[in-house]
Amino acid sequence: MNPDEFRRHAHELVDWMADYMERVGELPVTPPVGPGDVRRRLPASPPAEGEPFGQLFEDFQRLILPGMTHWNHPGWFAYFPGNNSPPSVLGEMLTATIGAQCMSWVTSPAATELEQVVMDWLRQMVGLPDGFVGSIQDTASTATLVALLSAREHASRGATGLRGMSGGPALTVYASQEAHSSVDKGVKLAGYGLERLRRIPTDAQYALSPDALERAIEQDRAAGLEPACVVASIGTTSSTAVDPVVEVAAICRRHGVWLHVDAAYAGSAAIVPELRKRFEGWEQADSIVLNPHKWLLTNFDCTAYYVRDRDALLSAFSLTPEYLRTVHDEQVVNYRDWGIQLGRRFRALKLWFVIRSYGVEGLQAIIRQHVTLAAELARWIDANPEFERMAPVPFGLVCFRYRPPGLAEERVDTLNERLLAAVNATGRVFMTHTRLGGRYTIRLVIGQRATERKHVEEAWRLITEAAEGVESLSP
Amino acid sequence: MNPDEFRRHAHELVDWMADYMERVGELPVTPPVGPGDVRRRLPASPPAEGEPFGQLFEDFQRLILPGMTHWNHPGWFAYFPGNNSPPSVLGEMLTATIGAQCMSWVTSPAATELEQVVMDWLRQMVGLPDGFVGSIQDTASTATLVALLSAREHASRGATGLRGMSGGPALTVYASQEAHSSVDKGVKLAGYGLERLRRIPTDAQYALSPDALERAIEQDRAAGLEPACVVASIGTTSSTAVDPVVEVAAICRRHGVWLHVDAAYAGSAAIVPELRKRFEGWEQADSIVLNPHKWLLTNFDCTAYYVRDRDALLSAFSLTPEYLRTVHDEQVVNYRDWGIQLGRRFRALKLWFVIRSYGVEGLQAIIRQHVTLAAELARWIDANPEFERMAPVPFGLVCFRYRPPGLAEERVDTLNERLLAAVNATGRVFMTHTRLGGRYTIRLVIGQRATERKHVEEAWRLITEAAEGVESLSP
Numbered sequence: 001m002n003p004d005e006f007r008r009h010a011h012e013l014v015d016w017m018a019d020y021m022e023r024v025g026e027l028p029v030t031p032p033v034g035p036g037d038v039r040r041r042l043p044a045s046p047p048a049e050g051e052p053f054g055q056l057f058e059d060f061q062r063l064i065l066p067g068m069t070h071w072n073h074p075g076w077f078a079y080f081p082g083n084n085s086p087p088s089v090l091g092e093m094l095t096a097t098i099g100a101q102c103m104s105w106v107t108s109p110a111a112t113e114l115e116q117v118v119m120d121w122l123r124q125m126v127g128l129p130d131g132f133v134g135s136i137q138d139t140a141s142t143a144t145l146v147a148l149l150s151a152r153e154h155a156s157r158g159a160t161g162l163r164g165m166s167g168g169p170a171l172t173v174y175a176s177q178e179a180h181s182s183v184d185k186g187v188k189l190a191g192y193g194l195e196r197l198r199r200i201p202t203d204a205q206y207a208l209s210p211d212a213l214e215r216a217i218e219q220d221r222a223a224g225l226e227p228a229c230v231v232a233s234i235g236t237t238s239s240t241a242v243d244p245v246v247e248v249a250a251i252c253r254r255h256g257v258w259l260h261v262d263a264a265y266a267g268s269a270a271i272v273p274e275l276r277k278r279f280e281g282w283e284q285a286d287s288i289v290l291n292p293h294k295w296l297l298t299n300f301d302c303t304a305y306y307v308r309d310r311d312a313l314l315s316a317f318s319l320t321p322e323y324l325r326t327v328h329d330e331q332v333v334n335y336r337d338w339g340i341q342l343g344r345r346f347r348a349l350k351l352w353f354v355i356r357s358y359g360v361e362g363l364q365a366i367i368r369q370h371v372t373l374a375a376e377l378a379r380w381i382d383a384n385p386e387f388e389r390m391a392p393v394p395f396g397l398v399c400f401r402y403r404p405p406g407l408a409e410e411r412v413d414t415l416n417e418r419l420l421a422a423v424n425a426t427g428r429v430f431m432t433h434t435r436l437g438g439r440y441t442i443r444l445v446i447g448q449r450a451t452e453r454k455h456v457e458e459a460w461r462l463i464t465e466a467a468e469g470v471e472s473l474s475p
Numbered sequence: 476m477n478p479d480e481f482r483r484h485a486h487e488l489v490d491w492m493a494d495y496m497e498r499v500g501e502l503p504v505t506p507p508v509g510p511g512d513v514r515r516r517l518p519a520s521p522p523a524e525g526e527p528f529g530q531l532f533e534d535f536q537r538l539i540l541p542g543m544t545h546w547n548h549p550g551w552f553a554y555f556p557g558n559n560s561p562p563s564v565l566g567e568m569l570t571a572t573i574g575a576q577c578m579s580w581v582t583s584p585a586a587t588e589l590e591q592v593v594m595d596w597l598r599q600m601v602g603l604p605d606g607f608v609g610s611i612q613d614t615a616s617t618a619t620l621v622a623l624l625s626a627r628e629h630a631s632r633g634a635t636g637l638r639g640m641s642g643g644p645a646l647t648v649y650a651s652q653e654a655h656s657s658v659d660k661g662v663k664l665a666g667y668g669l670e671r672l673r674r675i676p677t678d679a680q681y682a683l684s685p686d687a688l689e690r691a692i693e694q695d696r697a698a699g700l701e702p703a704c705v706v707a708s709i710g711t712t713s714s715t716a717v718d719p720v721v722e723v724a725a726i727c728r729r730h731g732v733w734l735h736v737d738a739a740y741a742g743s744a745a746i747v748p749e750l751r752k753r754f755e756g757w758e759q760a761d762s763i764v765l766n767p768h769k770w771l772l773t774n775f776d777c778t779a780y781y782v783r784d785r786d787a788l789l790s791a792f793s794l795t796p797e798y799l800r801t802v803h804d805e806q807v808v809n810y811r812d813w814g815i816q817l818g819r820r821f822r823a824l825k826l827w828f829v830i831r832s833y834g835v836e837g838l839q840a841i842i843r844q845h846v847t848l849a850a851e852l853a854r855w856i857d858a859n860p861e862f863e864r865m866a867p868v869p870f871g872l873v874c875f876r877y878r879p880p881g882l883a884e885e886r887v888d889t890l891n892e893r894l895l896a897a898v899n900a901t902g903r904v905f906m907t908h909t910r911l912g913g914r915y916t917i918r919l920v921i922g923q924r925a926t927e928r929k930h931v932e933e934a935w936r937l938i939t940e941a942a943e944g945v946e947s948l949s950p
Contacts, residue, residue, distance in 0.1 A: 001832060006561035007493035013565055014489055017572040018482035031584060035806040039588035046596040050834035053562065056827075060569065064824070067585030072574045079582070079798075082818075084574035086481035087528065090488055094535065096567035097492040099547050099559035101775050107554070109506060110542025113514035121521040138613060139818040149664055164668025165640035181796040182817055188794075189624055189815065191666025193639025237798055293818075300576050300820055319663075321656040323554075323712055323909040323918070331510040340664065340815070342657060343557075343614040343768075345775055349539070352531075357476060359525035434798040443798070 001053065009053045016061075021072075021086065025450065028427030029073045031066055038067040074450040075429040077459060080237070080265040080397075081447035085297035087357035091350030092299050102344040104324060105332035112333055115348035118355065122304055125360055126270035126290065129283050132306040135338040136347045140264035141182040143289035143305040144231065146317070146339055148173065148186040150287065150307070151229035151258035153316040161316065165191045172220045174198045175231040176208035178238055180262060183231050192228070205392055206241035206436065208232065214251045221255070229258040234279055235266025238434040238443070239391035239399050242266075245281030253284070261285040264303070265447075266395050268295035272364050275371065278394055286312070295367060295396075295447050297358065298351045305339075313338060370396040370446045373456050377444065380460055386467065390441045397445040399436060402467045413440035415470055422466040429459045476528065484528045491536075496547075496561065500925065503902030504548045506541055513542040549925040550904040552934060555712070555740040555872075556922035560772035562832035566825030567774050577819040579799060580807035587808055590823035593830065597779055600835055601745035601765065604758050607781040610813040611822045615739035616657040618764035618780040619706065621792070621814055623648065623661040625762065625782070626704035626733035628791040636791065640666045647695045649673045650706040651683035653713055655737060658706050667703070680867055681716035681911065683707065689726045696730070704733045709754055710741025713909040713918070714866035714874050717741075720756030728759070736760040739778070740922075741870050743770035747839050750846065753869055761787070770842060770871075770922050773829050777822050780814075788813060845871040845921045848931050852919065855935055861942065865916045872920040874911060877942045888915035890945055897941040904934045 001009070041063050071082040100108040102115075119134030137143045153161050155171055165171075173192055175183045177199045187197040198216045200208050217227045230252050232243040245261060252259040261282045267290020269275045282288055287307045293300040307313045318337035320329065336342050355363070378393045381400045390399040401416045420433055420442050431444045442463075446456060476484070516538050546557040575583040577590075594609030612618045628636050630646055640646075646667055650658045652674045662672045673691045675683050692702045705727050707718040720736060727734040736757045742765020744750045757763055762782045768775040782788045793812035795804065811817050830838070853868045856875045865874040876891045892908070895917050899905055906919045917938075921931060 001561040003493045003496040003561070006496060006564070007489060009561075009565055010489040010492065010568065011486060013568050014482060014485040017485065017568065018478045020572055021478040021481060030581070033584050035580065035584075035803055036588070038585045039592055042589070042592045044592075044595070046600060046830050047834050048836050050837045051831050053565070053828075053832060056562070056831050057565075060824070064585045064589060065573075067583075067588070068573055068575055069581065069583045070573070071576055071582075082574060082576040084571060086476040086478070086484075087531070089481070089568075089571045089574075090484055090528070090532075092571035093485065093488050093492065093564075093568055096559065096564045096571075096774050097495055098540075098543055098545070099557060099564075099774055100543055101546055101554075101557040105510065106505070106544065107546075108542075108544045109508050109510075110513045110539045113511070113542070114517070114539060117514055117517045117519075120519070125521060139816040141817045142815060145815060152666075160666060160668065161663045162669050164645065164671050165666040166643050166645040166668075168641050170639060170641040181794050181799070185792070185794050185815075185817075188636045190664070191627075191635060191640040193635060193641075194637050196639050237796075299571050299574055300818060317660070319656050319660050321712075323907060324656070328510055340617060340620060340660075341614040342616045342660075343775060349535070353528075355521050356526050356531050357528060359522050361523050362525045432798060 012057070017089070024070050024072055025074045027070055027073065029075045029430040030069050030424060030427065033067045038063065072448065072450070074448055074452065074455045075459065076448040076451070077444045077446065078430040078432040080294050080445055082294060082300055083297045083449050084299040085354060085449055087353040088297060088299045088350045091353040095346045095349050098346065100346050102346050103336040103342050104326060104334045105328055106326045108346060111346040111348060112335060114352055115335065116333060118348045118352045119304060121355055122292070123306065126267060127276055127279070128288070128306060132308055133310050134304050134306045135335055137303040137305045137339055138301040140262065140289045140291055140303050141185060142340060143303050144182045144260065144262060145186040145189060146305060147260035147287040148190045148192070148229055150312055150316045151260065152190055152192070154258055154312055155226055155228035158315060169226040170196060171226050171228040172196045172198060173229045173231065174200055174213055174216060174227070176200050176202050176233060176243060178202055178206045178236040178241055179231055179233050180237045180264070202241065206236060206239045208243040208248065210244055210247035210251060213248060217251065217255050217257065227255055227257045229260060231260045231262055234261060234263040234282060235395055239436055240266060240395045240397045241391065242278050242394055249281050249284035259285045261288045263288060263290045265291065265294050268292060269367050269371065269395055271360065272367050292351055296354065296363060297449055298354050302347050302351055366449065370451070373453060374398050374446045377446070377456055377460060390436045390439070396447045397443060399441045399443055401439065401441055404471060416440045416442060418470040419463070419466050422470055423462050426462055429462060487532070492564070499545050499547055500549045502545055502548065504550045504905040505544050505899060505902065507902070508542045513538065547923065547925070549923055549927065549930045550934065551923040551926070552919045552921065553905040553907040555769050555920055557769060557775055558772045558924050559774040560829060560924055562828040563772060563774045563825045566828040570821045570824050573821065575821050577821050578811040578817050579801060579809045580803055581801045583821060586821040586823060587810060589827055590810065591808060593823045593827045594779065596830055597767070598781065601742060602751055602754070603763070603781060607783055608785050609779050609781045610810055612778040612780045612814055613776040615737065615764045615766055615778050616660060617815060618778050619657045619735065619737060620661040620664060621780060622735035622762040623665045623667070623704055625787055625791045626735065627665055627667070629733055629787055630701055630703035633790060644701040645671060646701050646703040647671045647673060648704045648706065649675055649688055649691060649702070651675050651677050651708060651711070651718060653677055653681045653711040653716055654706055654708050655712045677716065681711060681714045683718040683723065685719055685722035685726060688723060692726065692730050692732065702730055702732045704735060706735045706737055709736060709738040709757060710870055714911055715741060715870045715872045716866065717753050717869055724756045724759035734760045736763045738763060738765045740766065740769050743767060744842050744846065744870055746835060747842050767826055771829065771838060772833065772924055773826050777826055841924065845926070848928060849873050849921045852921070852931055852935060865911045865914070871922045872918060874916045874918055876914065876916055879946060891915045891917060893945040894938070894941050897945060898937050901937055904937060
């Protein structure tokens with residue numbers, strides 16, 4: 001395909017892309033396909049000869065699109081949002097075209113320096129003090145692993161990286177019972193071992209209990225173990241609970257333990273002044289993760305990872321073989337030394353486009369609107385005696401269950417499973433579930449860019465209608 | 476920005492993108508900017524109000540583009556190639572627009588199943604036997620870390636993931652002195668410790684010595700250590716040396732050690748039948764990495780990671796908290812369990828477009844042409860008494876240095892450093908360097924999609940002309 005053929009096909013795609021943005025709300029949020037349905041329609045072997053692009057694009061529309069879940073549907077209330085936006089997509093188009101690999105300053109100077117600039121913009125936007133430096137990682141899972149590895153090296157003063165963990169002290173990690181599964185995964189991968197992760201009890205609002213944390217640290221130290229890292233959450237995945245970071249930070253300081261703050265979803269809300277108080281204490285963390293690819297309208301992947309001590313990060317990750325050495329190494333940032341991957345995409349461009357296109361005030365208005373709608377939905381739930389709200393609503397997530405008066409508790413979980421399945425089967429909305437205090441809980445998160453009040457009203461209507469239906473079913 | 480504004484701006488961008496593809500060869504490969512030049516032209520704080528896209532796009536062209544290194548320039552001879560291609564960019568455009576996050580089957584069924592299909596297509600293309608299953612990872616660094624973690628769990632029968640490495644046996648890793656730095660990084664991050672990595676000597680052609688490998692394994696075992704993983708390279712970074720994988724695999728089998736094959740760059744060449752023999756033995760590996768984002772015209776990031784035993788991978792990486800559980804989990808592939816990251820982009824689409832657009836034969840022809848040109852350049856170097864070829868040329872990389880007869884060896888390194896700087900300063904080409912046997916070596920890799928014979932001729936002309944210049948400089 002030469003540039004002129006590309007030009008022609010790309011123009012066709014642009015019209016399809018703009019149409020998609022316009023009509024995504026008319027598609028079913030989740031596709032009506034079962035396991036294997038897409039695969040069995042695709043050839044088992046690759047073609048020997050090239051095919052015209054028209055055929056590929058037709059197959060994309062005919063075979064792939066009907067099997068996609070639409071994360072940018074205004075009826076997206078599942079998991080956490082995974083937003084893109086028109087300026088972000090424009091940024092991705094340019095990034096793909098240049099196709100630079102941004103491992104080192106010299107392999108794309110402007111990409112490196114733009115990343116420095118937008119990471120500092122975002123630091124100012126979320127109110128972190130000067131001194132925190134950021135880099136773009138791919139996901140919060142990776143950033144949390146990077147934090148756990150940095151904490152490991154910090155606790156052992158670099159000995160584990162050099163001599164290995166075998167024969168070294170047993171290092172321990174602390175997080176609440178509600179912390180994200182990426183903490184378990186990171187603890188496992190970083191070599192601490194899952195049994196060295198202390199899951200600290202939470203209070204009635206699912207926030208970590210600082211007293212229990214301090215007791216656990218003291219007990220471990222008394223037993224000859226070496227506490228290395230605490231992961232505090234601002235906005236847990238199940239219920240967006242906010243750990244008491246001020247107290248947790250004081251404990252970490254007293255005991256010389258690395259504090260990592262997981263604000264993967266909620267962190268973007270720190271750009272809204274009146275929500276800033278939920279983030280108190282995070283400025284005392286050693287590392288912080290927040291995902292512009294969730295709530296800040298920037299295409300996945302774009303995770304912002306901030307650290308207070310750049311040298312602690314570099315000492316854990318920097319390695320420069322001869323074939324990567326350049327004359328500028330002393331004067332520049334080489335982001336390959338800031339994480340796991342050597343290769344890196346030019347991800348700063350889309351975030352730059354988003355921040356400039358919406359402006360800080362525009363982004364604030366969108367998040368403020370989502371939080372307002374969530375509070376409103378919470379009031380509807382509270383006002384309905386057949387429903388029970390399961391957790392506070394500090395951000396955009398509302399946790400609830402259907403619990404008509406008189407229904408035996410042992411039937412409630414099953415009823416809510418059915419209710420969720422029935423609502424999702426409409427194709428108009430997509431919600432997911434969790435368990436809070438052992439109870440099956442429906443999660444409805446308002447955070448998709450195009451979601452308006454009418455979509456939340458529709459969701460609530462579908463829920464209440466489906467509730468009438470499932471209640472009449474036999475147990 | 477509403478969909479219609481997006482439509483308008485995206486059409487403008489498409490014309491720019493097609494123009495860029497046409498004229499990238501006229502731009503300087505590396506930009507004439509110094510550290511800080513780009514950054515100091517950008518505002519230190521984000522704008523409060525949104526700006527029109529026209530302004531953003533103008534700033535992109537005025538401030539960012541002149542600071543970019545052009546990886547898709549036909550004069551790209553540096554590192555390894557980082558190719559994109561028109562169909563791949565078209566794929567990225569659709570991926571960005573849909574903006575799906577492909578962590579689980581249910582979060583985008585078609586993306587998961589297309590990834591299964593194209594990974595199997597690629598398996599067939601490179602001649603790996605049925606039974607190998609693949610997933611797309613972001614980079615080879617990550618894939619090699621995944622392999623080292625899998626090997627760790629395999630060697631300890633899952634004990635390290637559960638109980639941690641502290642208190643466990645000291646596990647060791649083996650790779651040649653020429654293996655990529657990602658092995659060091661992975662060994663450090665996975666908790667083995669850099670001192671547990673045995674760098675095995677190589678022969679005169681920079682390939683791992685199997686006898687030395689077996690001795691090292693036996694010595695470690697005799698000393699009470701536990702050999703866990705061997706990383707063999709097919710195409711090392713410095714010189715594309717090919718380790719004797721058949722012998723290495725036999726050693727690994729004898730000693731029950733995990734074999735990971737790093738074919739990050741060269742692996743794509745396995746699609747060419749007459750080059751397949753360089754890959755003998757890799758079908759006996761436990762895991763293999765190759766990067767379609769290097770030589771197979773697919774935008775970064777797109778790393779193919781193949782394993783023989785899917786369960787060994789899953790047992791190291793799978794974790795399913797309640798909020799990620801779905802009714803389909805037993806019937807489907809959830810790629811979040813195949814690596815480090817939970818979140819995943821829809822990367823299969825661009826690879827599908829590339830394979831179908833070029834066809835297997837089209838891709839073979841491109842790689843064959845690069846290898847042919849590299850062999851031709853090697854002949855020019857061999858025919859010139861002032862130059863010395865430093866390594867065999869099994870793929871597209873030619874390693875050489877300028878060494879005019881009579882020049883004292885202690886001056887050769889400096890002279891070649893200057894030669895490389897002078898050639899790169901022309902802006903017409905970009906090459907990098909390494910050290911082979913301690914000697915400064917220029918690396919010229921032919922692998923950019925648009926590179927033709929005339930570009931290689933130009934590079935050779937620039938080198939020989941610059942050589943005359945630098946020789947006359949005082950030491």
